[in-house]
Amino acid sequence: MVVEAKGGESQELKCLADTIYHEGRSLSEIEQKMIGQVVLNRMASKKFPKTICGVVYHKAQGKNKRFIRQFSWTSNNNIVRERAPYNKALSYAEELLQGNNNKPVTNALFFSKGKYKCSGKGLCHRFR
Numbered sequence: 001m002v003v004e005a006k007g008g009e010s011q012e013l014k015c016l017a018d019t020i021y022h023e024g025r026s027l028s029e030i031e032q033k034m035i036g037q038v039v040l041n042r043m044a045s046k047k048f049p050k051t052i053c054g055v056v057y058h059k060a061q062g063k064n065k066r067f068i069r070q071f072s073w074t075s076n077n078n079i080v081r082e083r084a085p086y087n088k089a090l091s092y093a094e095e096l097l098q099g100n101n102n103k104p105v106t107n108a109l110f111f112s113k114g115k116y117k118c119s120g121k122g123l124c125h126r127f128r
Helices: 011-024 029-044 052-056 083-098
Strands: 059-061 067-069 110-113 124-127
Touching: 011 029, 011 052, 011 083, 029 052, 029 083
Parallel strands: 110 124
Antiparallel strands: 059 067
């Protein structure tokens, strides 16, 4: 069963919630918020686009000179299949955009999961 995204949210909010959902729905609340914060940190960097959706769908040239998407889920046409985890991701995205966090949970521009290693000093947060 496919779950449609809740109507009414802005495109920027949807891009952030989709990224939190697809990249971290199995992670803890703080880790999901870190994923969202990485997107917002990238917007503030001169190295990335200045909109949330721009950051999420940004392509960068890899070591093999091919352009790859920064967030793998954007290449796979992933859809939201689980309402409860998506609603949590949407809530976390809203909190981040409203500035309800007293301070950023991370200043990282990248994150890594599982077998992938972080590169760069202090710019990457690695989960588990």
